[in-house]
Amino acid sequence: MFILVNLKAYPCDPIDVATAARDVAEASGARIAVSPQAADIARVADTGVETWAQHVSPNAHGSHTGSTLAEAVGDNGAEGTLINHSEKRLKLADVDGSVRAAERADLETIVCANNPAQVGAAAALGPDAVAVEPPELIGGDVSVATADPGIVEDAVAAAEAVDPAVDVFCGAGVSTGEDVSTAGDLGAAGVLLASGVAKADDPEAVLEDLVSGI
Numbered sequence: 001m002f003i004l005v006n007l008k009a010y011p012c013d014p015i016d017v018a019t020a021a022r023d024v025a026e027a028s029g030a031r032i033a034v035s036p037q038a039a040d041i042a043r044v045a046d047t048g049v050e051t052w053a054q055h056v057s058p059n060a061h062g063s064h065t066g067s068t069l070a071e072a073v074g075d076n077g078a079e080g081t082l083i084n085h086s087e088k089r090l091k092l093a094d095v096d097g098s099v100r101a102a103e104r105a106d107l108e109t110i111v112c113a114n115n116p117a118q119v120g121a122a123a124a125l126g127p128d129a130v131a132v133e134p135p136e137l138i139g140g141d142v143s144v145a146t147a148d149p150g151i152v153e154d155a156v157a158a159a160e161a162v163d164p165a166v167d168v169f170c171g172a173g174v175s176t177g178e179d180v181s182t183a184g185d186l187g188a189a190g191v192l193l194a195s196g197v198a199k200a201d202d203p204e205a206v207l208e209d210l211v212s213g214i
């Protein structure tokens with residue numbers, strides 16, 4: 001199970017979380033990545049933790065003011081990127097363009113989706129993975145795998161029907177090792193989470209609990 005911690009725009013210290021994630025990953029052998037604000041990618045990557053962008057733009061180099069260029073993200077130490085997060089929705093053509101931009105920059109990709117139908121559409125674009133995150137459960141206290149196990153199972157089936165090579169993640173409300181374990185039992189290859197770590201008083205303790213569920 002891959003654990004990806006999305007820091008969104010939460011007011012946590014990205015270096016504190018990155019250092020904790022690096023240490024827990026090294027001690028446990030678990031794969032843990034941190035996805036900070038684009039402006040923080042280089043210094044988060046410098047801690048040695050696996051670093052992901054929260055978004056890359058569909059455009060290549062050129063006259064695109066305000067874009068998050070995939071090549072720049074990669075040059076600053078990111079190994080992968082989320083695309084089409086629920087809080088950063090893109091048009092279908094731009095999801096495709098962002099996946100292609102990430103591929104050109106050698107970034108691993110996870111395309112997020114609201115539901116199993118969107119998971120199927122996202123899988124057809126050929127990312128490395130897709131993630132199902134019901135928007136109504138994001139930021140809540142109950143894990144998607146507990147609140148709606150069927151949506152995870154249906155997402156796994158939807159991706160499998162389109163492209164068995166595409167892994168399926170789930171996210172929303174994940175905060176404990178038990179949540180990680182339940183997600184794995186439903187067929188997820190990993191989890192995305194944010195508030196459980198970013199808002200924690202002791203992110204390292206939460207991460208240690210999370211990896212206990214792998």
Ligand SMILES: O=C(CO)COP(=O)(O)O
Nearest residue numbers: 138139172173193194195
């Ligand atoms: O959006 C998410 C991860 O990308 C999930 O957020 P929460 O873990 O806060 O529910």
